[in-house]
Amino acid sequence: MNLPIIWPDLPRQRFECRSCTNCCRELVVHLTRADRAKIDKQKWGGRIEGEPYLRLGSSYVLRHRPGGGCVFLADDGKCRIHAEFGATEKPAACQLYPFTLEAAPGGVHVALRFDCPTVAANGERPIEARKDDSRRLSGELQAQSAIVAPDGDGFVTVAHGVKLPPTETDQFVAHVERWLRTESVPMPKRLYALGRLTSTLHHAKLKQLDADSAKELVVMLAAGIRELAEDSWDARHEAPSRREMRVLRQTVFSHCEHVTFEQIVSPLWTSLRFRLNQLNRARAMSAGVGAMPMLPGVIGTPAFDAIERVVPDASLSEKEVDGLLLRYLLARFEGRSVFGPGYYGFSIVEGVAALQLSIACIGWLARSLAAARTTFNQNDVERAIGLIDRATNRVPELGAKSARLRLTYLLDRDGLGRLVSRYVPAAT
Numbered sequence: 001m002n003l004p005i006i007w008p009d010l011p012r013q014r015f016e017c018r019s020c021t022n023c024c025r026e027l028v029v030h031l032t033r034a035d036r037a038k039i040d041k042q043k044w045g046g047r048i049e050g051e052p053y054l055r056l057g058s059s060y061v062l063r064h065r066p067g068g069g070c071v072f073l074a075d076d077g078k079c080r081i082h083a084e085f086g087a088t089e090k091p092a093a094c095q096l097y098p099f100t101l102e103a104a105p106g107g108v109h110v111a112l113r114f115d116c117p118t119v120a121a122n123g124e125r126p127i128e129a130r131k132d133d134s135r136r137l138s139g140e141l142q143a144q145s146a147i148v149a150p151d152g153d154g155f156v157t158v159a160h161g162v163k164l165p166p167t168e169t170d171q172f173v174a175h176v177e178r179w180l181r182t183e184s185v186p187m188p189k190r191l192y193a194l195g196r197l198t199s200t201l202h203h204a205k206l207k208q209l210d211a212d213s214a215k216e217l218v219v220m221l222a223a224g225i226r227e228l229a230e231d232s233w234d235a236r237h238e239a240p241s242r243r244e245m246r247v248l249r250q251t252v253f254s255h256c257e258h259v260t261f262e263q264i265v266s267p268l269w270t271s272l273r274f275r276l277n278q279l280n281r282a283r284a285m286s287a288g289v290g291a292m293p294m295l296p297g298v299i300g301t302p303a304f305d306a307i308e309r310v311v312p313d314a315s316l317s318e319k320e321v322d323g324l325l326l327r328y329l330l331a332r333f334e335g336r337s338v339f340g341p342g343y344y345g346f347s348i349v350e351g352v353a354a355l356q357l358s359i360a361c362i363g364w365l366a367r368s369l370a371a372a373r374t375t376f377n378q379n380d381v382e383r384a385i386g387l388i389d390r391a392t393n394r395v396p397e398l399g400a401k402s403a404r405l406r407l408t409y410l411l412d413r414d415g416l417g418r419l420v421s422r423y424v425p426a427a428t
């Protein structure tokens with residue numbers, strides 16, 4: 001039986017493809033068995049450079065040409081499969097992008113990627129225009145067993161091994177979303193309250209409660225999220241510690257340092273040289289002294305000190321920057337890509353903490369993109385959100401034990417609140 005799609009409730013989000021070819025040049029496209037069968041039938045032998053796809057561990061990916069870009073990307077920026085055979089003959093992931101699908105017990109959640117510049121900048125067409133395509137592709141992928149309903153009861157861990165049933169998880173998310181949509185409150189304060197909620201859940205002795213009391217407490221705390229900000233909002237200006245700053249820079253590095261197609265297929269010696277270079281840059285990023293090391297997507301290597309001096313530009317409008325962050329946060333919650341199977345199997349507390357940390361990373365990256373100008377603008381925030389979201393759910397390091405330990409370190413000391421307060425991109 002086909003699971004229905006669960007369309008995200010994002011009334012303000014817009015998208016239309018502007019053929020920038022970012023996705024064709026930057027992303028590694030994984031193929032289903034049916035994708036490969038279609039490509040084989042199209043008989044590309046001799047008409048493209050090399051083979052159309054290659055095996056990578058247990059999966060197959062579209063090949064890129066030497067120098068970058070999908071093997072089917074023509075010089076005029078068009079997809080050759082699309083041009084010769086039609087849109088529905090492209091691989092499913094290409095047809096779906098910038099949407100992705102996440103199967104849950106009650107249906108398939110449709111999520112949106114902000115590494116597409118038109119999603120971040122908000123295009124002109126309502127995303128509903130893509131609903132029928134998403135439904136069709138969800139059906140096709142389920143029929144091929146490329147998307148399967150998850151096993152189990154759908155319970156999600158909140159923290160410390162305590163689990164929440166699906167109904168209460170939905171209630172928790174609904175309360176959080178309602179708070180995030182409270183536009184009468186500035187976004188930094190909305191995020192601050194979210195931080196207080198995760199911190200309270202992290203420190204609560206949930207394990208000492210019976211299952212019913214634990215789930216009631218979790219939902220009750222989410223329902224009262226507004227009050228959680230009030231008691232300490234005025235004390236939020238404490239600066240992050242050196243170690244908290246180190247965690248922030250390490251997380252920025254993990255997000256930006258994705259592996260490209262060229263690196264995946266490079267010979268062993270080249271790959272080792274890249275790893276060594278990566279290790280040195282990771283160390284420099286962690287130390288935070290002198291000039292920032294080269295980061296993919298960031299032009300130049302500004303001094304860490306200079307990044308800290310960057311301030312919001314006078315042109316940055318509260319409505320626009322808050323609106324961008326709100327669209328991003330809601331897309332993550334609505335697409336169920338914050339915790340559980342949609343985010344490295346993280347608990348609710350870990351996942352929401354990781355999301356908050358990514359907002360601090362976006363603010364820090366926006367500053368580093370603007371270091372030469374000394375003020376950051378809306379475009380810098382959009383670019384930073386694209387760089388951060390590109391890694392989300394794709395880079396294994398972000399789901400590794402070390403990433404979880406870093407989050408626990410911040411949660412233990414309430415360091416997330418300090419980082420978010422310092423770096424959330426906001427108008428003055």
Ligand code: SF4
Nearest residue numbers: 017018020021023116
């Ligand atoms: S990144 Fe977005 S706008 Fe650019 S080609 Fe891909 S889908 Fe279109």
